Amino acid sequence: MQKVTMPKRTIAVALSLAVAALGLAACGSSSSGSGKQLALVAYSTPQGVFEKLIPAFETTPEGKGVSFSQSYGPSGEQSRSVVNGLHADVVNLSLEPDVTKLVKAGLVSSSWNANATDGFVTDSVAVIIVRKGNPEHITGWSDLIKPGVGVLTPNPFTSGSARWNIMAAYGAQLKEGKTPAQAQEYLKALFGNVVSQDSSARNALQTFLAGRGDALIDYEDEAITDEKKGAAIEYVIPNDTILIQNPIAVVGTSANAAEAQKFVSYLLSPAGQTIWAEKGYRPVISGIAAAAKFPTPPGLFTIQSLGGWKAVTKQFFEPETGIVTKIEQSLGVSTAK
Amino acid sequence: MSANAARRLGVRMLALGYLALLLGAPVGMIFYRTFEHGLAPVWSAVTAPNAEHAFWLSLEIVAIAVPLNTIFGIGMALLLERGRFWGKGLLGLVIDLPFAISPVVVGLALVLVYGKTGWLGDWLTTNGIQIIFSVPGMVIATAVVSLPFVARETMPVLRELGIDAEQAAETLGASAWQTFWRVTLPAIRWGVVYGVVLSTARALGEFGAVSIVSGRIEGQTQTLPLYVQDRFENFDSTGAYAAAVLLALLALGTLLAMNLLTRRTRGRTAS
């Protein structure tokens, strides 16, 4: 009854063109420009540093003609996105387990960290950020459990970086000579003073800057960056604190793996590490002049001394049986994962 | 009569006061905050490469999603108002579904279908097609949330129009297409245009669904609303406000278009 007349064909053609345009956009998005393009997927904090590192890399012979696409977000989310198909050549994440996920998904080779720096590109330490002038006179971990002190930390079940904070506090207690049981008691007291747990480190910082709480546990590099930006804060490096190590890896399955490796090498070179240091990140190689400004806490320890991330995650953050899980539940805080 | 006048004034003040507190003051505030340091910082924020790209990406996505929704919207409206088939109620429900779904849920549903581990994931990967974390996914997300408007605005007009003119055309020998193109479409065009304006406004401003499927790739998958959030999270309030004001201006433009068209479609002043 319906004649397929000319105009109907026109519509069909127009629609096919639209679909084709979509298809082209889909396929073409990863290969644009004359030179090579590297996809950098990173956690949110180093966004400002890469703004300097990438142009610096592009002036080197290895970096000539290389352009970048950049994606920044919470470390765990970025890791999951890459597993789910987010295109990446280089990943710089907040903690090692987020890279391990990519190894499990077959995207990163299992020997990614068999190099001189064990796969890390920057270091930092866990610090306590306080209001400018330090009105509550906070000098270390023990001040955080004093009555009336409001502590902020991201929720360790949504924010991988929050786990550094918790383990810093726990490990510090052990360093001070406490037994594991007493250290756990400390954690309980600490969580009792936590006034809010945001889903990410970024959000926690926003909450703190908006006026809530007296102390925020965070990374040193974040504190340095925000101080430079003019936030009304200062930070305290406790005597005993954890060394935060941020991994970097090349996505082995990508076509640009060789180029990506050159970029990573640059980031680990003296030139690259100097830029990192200038922006508040502790270098992982020696001989960087700018590293002198970073004080070395007398009681610095690593996650290895606590058993490594695999064991720690199981012992502390396991959804049903973890130590921190139990503490949070007893306080009525979400451990939903 | 004075009591009446007093009451009238009181009601008016109440209504206007509410609007001032809720609408006027915040919007005014944003314009003030953005421009309080002059035009230059705003201009440089708006012309930053990522901001410019975000602007054009937003427009590009709208330029694909809205025409698709227009064509299919008219089709759906015709089916519902002129067609006869079982399941009309169901079709109406499907069209209205985007109203009842949170944009975040739209994003989730799309990932479940088009993501790498979704229903169509394997087929898409094998064929090298990237939907989620790329522009096509954002287009689809935008199209979903702005789906109902053209259909919804065209339906009442179609209904009011009635079939007399169309019947007449057919008895005079016009084909179905000719009838549609020369009789129906001109009669419903203001309804369609109004629907397009609403659809465009909704598509330009979409945030939740797109933020889930975008992958946060700077300069590639950031629309202007996503850019606003990015600037805010990086404590770049100038950048955030500048982009926000740009979006607000686009919104005001849409409002003006809506206002003018309302008078056309309704045939009388809307107030």
Add this chain to the structure above:
Amino acid sequence: MSPPPNSQGALALGRPRVPAIGARGAGALGKGLLGIYLSALVLLPVAALLSKAGSGGTSAFWREISNPEALAAIKLTLAASAIVVLINAIFGTLIAWVLVRDEFPGKRFVNTLIDLPFALPTIVAGVVLLALYGKGSPVGVDVAFTRASVGLALLFVTLPFVVRSVQPVLLELDQAMEEAAASLGAGPATVLRRIVLPSLAPAIISGVALSFARAIGEYGSLVLITGELPFKTEVGSVYIFGQISNENLPAAAAVSVLLLLVALVVLGALSFVSHRRSRHVR
């Protein structure tokens, strides 16, 4: 996510049927394309959502929903939305009244501005509210990170619905009835209660339905000003987003389906009530 003005309720059930003249306007090709479009955009995604939500069976579904944080988010969402639509019902009608029956300079301008929350991206709405009612507020009102901020943001984004729903009906309303009642001695309050409001009821209810559906799904405007604090200011959509970020898709899907069902039930019920009332009034 908003209604165009003048739509009679959100669910297109029971529209008057028009005698068909053959399969007008959409041949087999057209219907096929339309089917593909709707499937790709709506049907397939919703099916995937339902499938994911039910993937662990009903027990898993209940577990996800009764998770304490999820419950808190759902409760906050429903409670805040209910309060907000109530306020909207009152003030929306009030504003519509003033825009239709009153005259004052700048009325056209105000009328245009009513649609601003619809046209403005939700994230911008959040930025806008934060500037005035958050930290650094020039008027000293700081509701950021409080439940009040949830209500504030929802009031902003749902403003146009009741207004735009009531306005056309008010315009059409024959004032003869009101005048007759007044001449018979009825006071303004009585006229309002027994003549005007019953006529407006279907439109108000329709606007309320759309407001509610919009409010329970709202996301962008809440991201900045509420602080998204679990158990305090975290709403359903924020919880869903968080679960997606955590790759806990079954949990996200479960809460999504719950909110969707609530929206559909409320929309359906209110649409039903609205239609019944409009039949009574005529």
